[in-house]
Amino acid sequence: MTQLLETRRRRTFAIISHPDAGKTTLTEKLLLFGGAIQMAGSVKSRKAARHATSDWMALEKERGISVTSSVMQFPYEDRVINLLDTPGHADFSEDTYRVLTAVDSALMVIDCAKGVEERTIKLMEVCRLRDTPIITFINKLDREGRSPIELLDEVESVLGIQCAPVTWPIGMGSRLKGVYHLLTNEVHLYEPGRNFTRQDSTIFTGLDHPELRRRLGDMYDELREELELVLGASNPFDRDAYLAGKQTPVFFGSAVNNFGVQPLLDAFVENAPGPLARATTSRVISPDETKLTGFVFKIQANMDPMHRDRVAFMRICSGKFTAGMKAFHVRTRKEMKLANALTFMASDRELVETAWPGDVIGIHNHGTISIGDTFTEGENLSFTGIPNFAPELFRRARLRDPLKIKQLQKGLAQLSEEGATQFFRPLMSNDLILGAVGVLQFDVVAYRLKDEYGVDCLFETIGVVTARWVHGEDEKKLAEFREKNASFLSLDAAGELVYLAPTRVNLQLAIERAPAIRFAATREHA
Numbered sequence: 001m002t003q004l005l006e007t008r009r010r011r012t013f014a015i016i017s018h019p020d021a022g023k024t025t026l027t028e029k030l031l032l033f034g035g036a037i038q039m040a041g042s043v044k045s046r047k048a049a050r051h052a053t054s055d056w057m058a059l060e061k062e063r064g065i066s067v068t069s070s071v072m073q074f075p076y077e078d079r080v081i082n083l084l085d086t087p088g089h090a091d092f093s094e095d096t097y098r099v100l101t102a103v104d105s106a107l108m109v110i111d112c113a114k115g116v117e118e119r120t121i122k123l124m125e126v127c128r129l130r131d132t133p134i135i136t137f138i139n140k141l142d143r144e145g146r147s148p149i150e151l152l153d154e155v156e157s158v159l160g161i162q163c164a165p166v167t168w169p170i171g172m173g174s175r176l177k178g179v180y181h182l183l184t185n186e187v188h189l190y191e192p193g194r195n196f197t198r199q200d201s202t203i204f205t206g207l208d209h210p211e212l213r214r215r216l217g218d219m220y221d222e223l224r225e226e227l228e229l230v231l232g233a234s235n236p237f238d239r240d241a242y243l244a245g246k247q248t249p250v251f252f253g254s255a256v257n258n259f260g261v262q263p264l265l266d267a268f269v270e271n272a273p274g275p276l277a278r279a280t281t282s283r284v285i286s287p288d289e290t291k292l293t294g295f296v297f298k299i300q301a302n303m304d305p306m307h308r309d310r311v312a313f314m315r316i317c318s319g320k321f322t323a324g325m326k327a328f329h330v331r332t333r334k335e336m337k338l339a340n341a342l343t344f345m346a347s348d349r350e351l352v353e354t355a356w357p358g359d360v361i362g363i364h365n366h367g368t369i370s371i372g373d374t375f376t377e378g379e380n381l382s383f384t385g386i387p388n389f390a391p392e393l394f395r396r397a398r399l400r401d402p403l404k405i406k407q408l409q410k411g412l413a414q415l416s417e418e419g420a421t422q423f424f425r426p427l428m429s430n431d432l433i434l435g436a437v438g439v440l441q442f443d444v445v446a447y448r449l450k451d452e453y454g455v456d457c458l459f460e461t462i463g464v465v466t467a468r469w470v471h472g473e474d475e476k477k478l479a480e481f482r483e484k485n486a487s488f489l490s491l492d493a494a495g496e497l498v499y500l501a502p503t504r505v506n507l508q509l510a511i512e513r514a515p516a517i518r519f520a521a522t523r524e525h526a
């Protein structure tokens with residue numbers, strides 16, 4: 001019974017947006033509404049650090065905060081909200097994608113002047129893979145932006161999802177007067193410096209109030225006309241279509257002014273799905289099952305540089321977690337004690353003893369846990385759909401001090417576990433090659449190698465354009481392929497065979513010449 005209630009109360013989501021649309025500001029407001037006030041400042045300081053990419057030091061210093069706040073749990077009304085942070089910089093996109101596998105819904109923030117931007121498009125593609133329900137918040141209404149109708153059209157045509165406006169702006173920029181709520185028939189007036197709570201806002205029910213007419217002035221008639229048009233032309237909110245990922249309810253507001261955030265949050269807790277059932281290699285797991293299951297979607301290495309430990313972030317999919325319990329680590333087939341697991345209450349610093357479906361716990365380990373790993377209470381199954389992305393950039397590590405080769409290998413292997421970079425050792429040389437999706441990753445790794453492993457190294461460009469994981473059912477054919485193509489083959493950190501192609505043409509030829517061999521663009525999670 002408790003489990004059912006606790007599960008139904010959970011809302012686990014992430015915010016997706018293009019940088020600068022207002023994700024950090026909105027996160028802060030949500031935490032404030034949830035009463036997790038002391039956390040709010042740290043969102044900002046972390047953001048500042050994140051932007052100082054030239055000064056990686058700053059980010060390091062902030063790590064203590066960023067770790068505990070990559071998951072933020074806070075209560076709102078009778079719900080428990082888990083907000084999973086998605087890293088902000090474009091270079092961290094892989095991490096972001098995997099975070100999206102651990103949520104049940106997403107909140108999309110769009111800048112009203114910029115509309116749909118490139119990173120939003122990419123993130124939306126990822127959400128679409130699992131039909132993740134999305135609520136849209138069109139932000140910065142206090143600035144001049146594009147017309148609301150044009151913005152909705154753009155979301156529909158570029159992102160391919162139907163829009164259902166739930167709030168509608170009354171003016172914009174210097175003419176911003178408020179929003180009209182299409183479902184509750186309320187007008188929320190925009191009052192800079194206020195609007196923090198319902199009590200702190202001026203709200204009219206219905207459009208006929210003389211005082212409302214007076215406050216809106218010449219905008220009043222404009223609003224009535226526009227609403228007629230909008231109500232006639234737009235789709236009404238349909239919760240099933242939203243839950244199926246086919247329709248997005250749209251809210252307008254200004255996060256920095258608290259404006260429009262409360263209607264958004266209210267609709268979110270009301271309509272967003274609680275923990276959903278999830279597919280595994282053998283069956284679908286319902287969150288109501290009493291045995292614990294979960295999967296790891298993120299690893300963070302060296303949170304405490306003194307101890308070289310790593311924290312694996314596990315999303316609980318069913319059952320109940322209790323501190324110190326044992327769980328079955330499916331990949332290694334070993335029982336593992338989940339001691340000292342971290343939980344992530346944004347408002348409450350006490351160690352929490354239990355966690356429920358939808359929650360995230362952090363498990364300390366020394367490299368035994370990998371991204372994509374499943375934990376159960378003994379059943380042999382694995383959650384599917386945790387993506388691994390193919391690196392697009394490759395560099396060779398060059399040591400300044402050749403005696404540090406062992407440390408370099410260890411550092412590259414351990415940092416690769418976090419999933420943002422991948423590490424390759426060619427069969428035919430002693431090179432150490434790093435693959436990444438974004439170029440900033442090489443600076444990050446070089447910095448962390450120095451700071452955490454005492455290794456001074458450079459990354460130089462090499463002639464590799466793409467990687468393919470090589471598989472073959474036929475042992476003999478695979479051995480033959482390995483022999484013939486040894487100069488292009490490497491082993492990744494897990495010892496899997498990888499073809500590093502110097503050109504696309506070379507890869508194409510290799511594929512044509514070896515029909516018995518399967519070339520996979522990503523490393524597969526078992």
Ligand code: GDP
Pocket residue numbers: 017018019020021022023024025026047088139140141142143253254255256257
């Ligand atoms: P993020 O990169 O998506 O996390 O964006 P931030 O939350 O850091 O916001 C980017 C910039 O937009 C910051 O300077 C914010 O103060 C500003 N901003 C956020 N929300 C609003 C808003 O509603 N109106 C205006 N005018 N600026 C905003």
